[in-house]
Amino acid sequence: MANILRLASLSVFFFFIIYSPLFSNALSDCNGPCRDLNDCSGQLICIDGKCNDDPDVGTHTCRGSSPSPPTGNCQPSGSLQCQGQIYPTYKCSPPVTSSTKAKLTNNDFSQGGDGGGPSECDEQYHSNSERIVALSTGWYNGGSRCEKMIRIKASNGKSVTAKVVDECDSMRGCDEEHAYQPPCKNNIVDASDAVWSALELNKDVGIVDVTWSMA
Numbered sequence: 001m002a003n004i005l006r007l008a009s010l011s012v013f014f015f016f017i018i019y020s021p022l023f024s025n026a027l028s029d030c031n032g033p034c035r036d037l038n039d040c041s042g043q044l045i046c047i048d049g050k051c052n053d054d055p056d057v058g059t060h061t062c063r064g065s066s067p068s069p070p071t072g073n074c075q076p077s078g079s080l081q082c083q084g085q086i087y088p089t090y091k092c093s094p095p096v097t098s099s100t101k102a103k104l105t106n107n108d109f110s111q112g113g114d115g116g117g118p119s120e121c122d123e124q125y126h127s128n129s130e131r132i133v134a135l136s137t138g139w140y141n142g143g144s145r146c147e148k149m150i151r152i153k154a155s156n157g158k159s160v161t162a163k164v165v166d167e168c169d170s171m172r173g174c175d176e177e178h179a180y181q182p183p184c185k186n187n188i189v190d191a192s193d194a195v196w197s198a199l200e201l202n203k204d205v206g207i208v209d210v211t212w213s214m215a
Contacts, residue, residue, distance in 0.1 A: 038086065045079050045088075074138065074186055082173060082182045090170040090186035093138025097213070104152065104210040106203040107134055107190040109165070119166035121146035126165060131198060134166035134190040143167075149215035152189060152199065154208065160198035161215045162191060 032051045034040050040051035076088035094100065109119060109126040118125050119134070121143065126132055133152075135145060145164045153159040168184035184190070189212055196203040199210075 045076065047075055077171075080173060080183055085182070087173070087182045089172075089183050091137060093136045093170070093186045096139065099153075099211045099213060102187050102189045102210055102212050103185065104154075104196075104199075104201070104208045105168075105188055105190045105206070106196060107166075107168075107192060109134075109192055121165045126192070128193040130192055131160060131162040131194045132165045132192050133162045133195060134168040134188075135164055136168050136184050136186050136188045137170035138186055140164070140167040145214075150189075150212050151215040152191070152195065152210050152212045154199045154201060154210050156200060158199045158201075160195055162195050166190075 029040075030044065030051060032040070033049060034046035034051050035049075040046055044051040074090060074092040074094055077091045078089045080087050080089050108128060109130070109132060110128055111118075111125040119132075120140075133150065134140075135150075139145065148164050149161045150164060151159055151161050168188045168190040170184045170186050170188075173181055173183040189210065193203060201208055
């Protein structure tokens, strides 16, 4: 009986060691499991649940072990450290449909506003009384949607058309050009006060679920 109790105690001890938070917080190396960017060691990033080389940094720590390019899903292409936090960066955005889900945020397009530099499409600052937006890098698509109109619809049933004048940069940030703000997420429609007003939304909320499409 004493031997059985001793074995049971050892089993409990090893179970505690293996599954304790102290051990579960260990950083993963190449192809190790991960949930976010903080789970990987060195300059590795979390891609499809495994730690791997950051394609933007160009490291080759995991030689020959790069994951297959994702199909259908827009995965982070790298990361950026900003104000003590690590943010994923994106070259892509979700596919554009007739009702593309997005997060509506508020931007000040005027000079000296929180939008940073002038709008990319025309190198001009804009009044916030204009119905204008900036789109995440993937949706901005290298400027191919510049000066084009999109239709934004809120959950309250209100909709409005707005002109694309800028990129909400999902690759870069934390510098003067970007008003020292972190990179945009890959699903952002960053809109002027006039857009929020037309949708009868309170901009102080900060972020709202909407859908958008080409007008």
